[in-house]
Amino acid sequence: MTSPSPAYIEEALVLAQDRLTNDVYRLTVEATTGGSPGQFYMVRAWDREPLLARPISIHDADEGTISLLYQVRGRGTELLARLHKGDTVALMGPLGNGFTMENLHGRVGIVTGGIGIAPMFYLASTLPARSATVIAGFKSTPYAVAALLSLGVEVYVATEDGCEGTRGFCTDIFDPAAFDVVVTCGPTPMMARVAQLCAQAGVPCQASLEAHMACGIGACLGCTFPTTSGYKRVCADGPVFDAAEVIWHA
Amino acid sequence: MPETMLCGVTLKNPVIAASGTFGFGAEYGRLFDVSKLGAICTKGLTLHPREGNPGMRVWETPAGMMNSIGLQNPGIPAFLEHELPRMRTMGTAIIANVGGGDLEEYVEGVRLLSEAESIDIIELNISCPNVHEGGMAFGIKANVAAGVVAAVRRVCRKPLMVKLSPNAENIADMAVACERAGADAVSLVNAFNALAIDIHARKPVFDNVTAGLSGPAIKPIALRMVWEAAHAVRIPVVGIGGITTWQDAVEFLMAGATAVQVGTATFVKPTAMLDIVDGLERYCAAEPLTRL
Ligand SMILES: Cc1cc2nc3c(=O)[nH]c(=O)nc-3n(C[C@H](O)[C@H](O)[C@H](O)COP(=O)(O)OP(=O)(O)OC[C@H]3O[C@@H](n4cnc5c(N)ncnc54)[C@H](O)[C@@H]3O)c2cc1C
Ligand SMILES: Cc1cc2nc3c(=O)[nH]c(=O)nc-3n(C[C@H](O)[C@H](O)[C@H](O)COP(=O)(O)O)c2cc1C
Numbered sequence: 433m434t435s436p437s438p439a440y441i442e443e444a445l446v447l448a449q450d451r452l453t454n455d456v457y458r459l460t461v462e463a464t465t466g467g468s469p470g471q472f473y474m475v476r477a478w479d480r481e482p483l484l485a486r487p488i489s490i491h492d493a494d495e496g497t498i499s500l501l502y503q504v505r506g507r508g509t510e511l512l513a514r515l516h517k518g519d520t521v522a523l524m525g526p527l528g529n530g531f532t533m534e535n536l537h538g539r540v541g542i543v544t545g546g547i548g549i550a551p552m553f554y555l556a557s558t559l560p561a562r563s564a565t566v567i568a569g570f571k572s573t574p575y576a577v578a579a580l581l582s583l584g585v586e587v588y589v590a591t592e593d594g595c596e597g598t599r600g601f602c603t604d605i606f607d608p609a610a611f612d613v614v615v616t617c618g619p620t621p622m623m624a625r626v627a628q629l630c631a632q633a634g635v636p637c638q639a640s641l642e643a644h645m646a647c648g649i650g651a652c653l654g655c656t657f658p659t660t661s662g663y664k665r666v667c668a669d670g671p672v673f674d675a676a677e678v679i680w681h682a
Numbered sequence: 683m684p685e686t687m688l689c690g691v692t693l694k695n696p697v698i699a700a701s702g703t704f705g706f707g708a709e710y711g712r713l714f715d716v717s718k719l720g721a722i723c724t725k726g727l728t729l730h731p732r733e734g735n736p737g738m739r740v741w742e743t744p745a746g747m748m749n750s751i752g753l754q755n756p757g758i759p760a761f762l763e764h765e766l767p768r769m770r771t772m773g774t775a776i777i778a779n780v781g782g783g784d785l786e787e788y789v790e791g792v793r794l795l796s797e798a799e800s801i802d803i804i805e806l807n808i809s810c811p812n813v814h815e816g817g818m819a820f821g822i823k824a825n826v827a828a829g830v831v832a833a834v835r836r837v838c839r840k841p842l843m844v845k846l847s848p849n850a851e852n853i854a855d856m857a858v859a860c861e862r863a864g865a866d867a868v869s870l871v872n873a874f875n876a877l878a879i880d881i882h883a884r885k886p887v888f889d890n891v892t893a894g895l896s897g898p899a900i901k902p903i904a905l906r907m908v909w910e911a912a913h914a915v916r917i918p919v920v921g922i923g924g925i926t927t928w929q930d931a932v933e934f935l936m937a938g939a940t941a942v943q944v945g946t947a948t949f950v951k952p953t954a955m956l957d958i959v960d961g962l963e964r965y966c967a968a969e970p971l972t973r974l
């Protein structure tokens with residue numbers, strides 16, 4: 433598969449920064465480089481420290497803008513959260529393979545944990561209307577759900593503290609038998625469980641994996657994940673893999 | 683910056699992509715014109731394919747990063763067949779970086795690479811653990827390193843550059859030992875042996891426990907080592923370690939380096955090497971580069 437070449441944009445203009453919850457933000461920047469659902473950008477909005485750029489998925493994109501949905505975790509995401517309209521960020525992308533859209537037909541189940549919901553708005557808005565159902569798990573207050581509902585997507589929510597939806601994990605309310613194909617993104621143990629449920633039910637599953645990255649473009653071999661055909665680069669061979677090929681408990 | 687002669691090979695400029703940070707050139711070739719670089723060092727190659735290390739492989743540190751890739755590579759025969767033909771079209775010099783687990787693997791690897799016409803220089807990575815010596819790297823003791831260099835020299839028909847480990851007992855002695863054993867140049871430094879601990883998991887971050895530190899954090903130490911090596915040998919010295927800006931590159935050239943390699947800085951800004959080439963050009967047009 434040959435995807436369009438990524439670009440490096442040293443100064444992309446910030447158009448908006450919206451705070452969705454206590455620690456989840458949506459950043460909208462001016463860029464024409466777009467990408468497909470499941471692809472990501474390496475993002476950097478500071479001078480020397482921290483050293484490396486951060487991988488962030490495309491939350492939404494059109495001809496002139498890209499938006500990113502992110503959760504503050506450490507120093508890098510904290511600095512992203514300080515950006516204001518009119519500031520600039522450095523972007524490299526679009527990167528990675530994205531979801532295999534041609535395999536997503538029929539009833540598509542989208543199972544997410546926490547900020548793993550980030551790439552799913554763009555995915556759901558690209559799928560045919562009413563074909564997708566999102567099953568989203570959160571620690572506490574949900575986010576990004578209203579936008580999905582506005583697309584006409586069905587959304588089921590589970591929260592660990594029970595503040596909304598069903599109390600528990602998204603995997604507690606996920607039944608693979610209801611779907612023809614499943615897509616998942618979230619913490620690795622959660623995705624491993626989704627992959628296991630799908631395998632038992634004989635439902636194909638695409639998983640968007642996470643790994644620490646240095647280059648983001650396939651050159652350093654720093655982001656590998658074990659698969660049935662050896663170590664694969666999450667940034668260049670992924671981040672989306674056939675869940676059946678991933679060795680989850682290496 | 684004027685052309686640079688490095689052991690008989692003419693480079694467009696003295697800025698070289700460091701091994702392991704630039705793959706075989708194709709990935710960054712999608713992003714910028716790699717023919718503007720002085721040369722590209724390949725990912726570390728071994729005779730036999732290597733899977734690489736399990737577990738965490740890269741970890742950010744203050745002003746640096748640690749890596750434990752484990753020399754993942756397709757093996758020299760597959761490199762020659764699949765990667766080299768593509769690299770040859772990139773319009774820049776090719777430096778094949780080679781590692782090994784024992785003497786035989788080094789020698790046979792270098793022999794194969796020597797036969798490939800489009801390789802300009804062979805860079806011998808002696809930071810690899812010696813499987814017969816309890817994993818102690820070849821590049822720690824000068825007499826062990828000299829043994830590998832001499833053995834490789836006998837089969838190497840290309841200019842031979844030996845890449846020194848900063849973990850060497852004494853960097854000047856090491857450079858001299860390599861020169862005497864037949865090296866045409868030395869490049870330094872490789873990554874520093876370092877440790878990170880995950881305090882929540884209560885165990886080392888890396889499965890291999892230690893890993894290599896690179897990036898701006900190592901620059902002043904690398905610069906000191908380049909200075910010491912350059913004052914100890916007559917062969918060319920290539921400076922490596924944390925070079926991020928053209929000013930950093932000028933420092934290494936002033937310390938006695940003939941050329942520089944840039945690694946981690948490319949992760950910080952993919953076009954960092956192009957900025958360094960431009961900066962050196964402007965600097966050299968304005969004033970002569972003096973070697974201290
Ligand atoms: C392909 C991909 C897409 C992603 N998309 C999103 C997204 O859309 N929204 C979002 O909020 N997060 C996303 N992440 C996770 C995000 O990259 C990390 O949360 C972020 O790098 C943390 O940086 P920090 O400086 O805040 O944290 P720190 O912990 O201070 O970061 C230290 C280092 O570890 C790395 N790191 C830490 N956690 C992760 C992680 N979970 N995954 C990868 N690297 C990590 C950092 O990149 C940095 O190099 C994605 C990760 C990947 C691999
Ligand atoms: C991810 C990564 C992989 C590396 N792989 C190799 C390698 O295969 N062979 C080698 O000789 N050096 C390797 N190095 C070392 C670099 O070539 C360089 O010597 C070191 O990183 C110091 O330079 P820097 O601070 O500019 O990165 C690697 C470094 C990094 C960061």
Ligand code: FES
Pocket residue numbers: 644645646647648649650651652653654655656665666667668
């Ligand atoms: S981050 Fe460098 S290969 Fe994936």
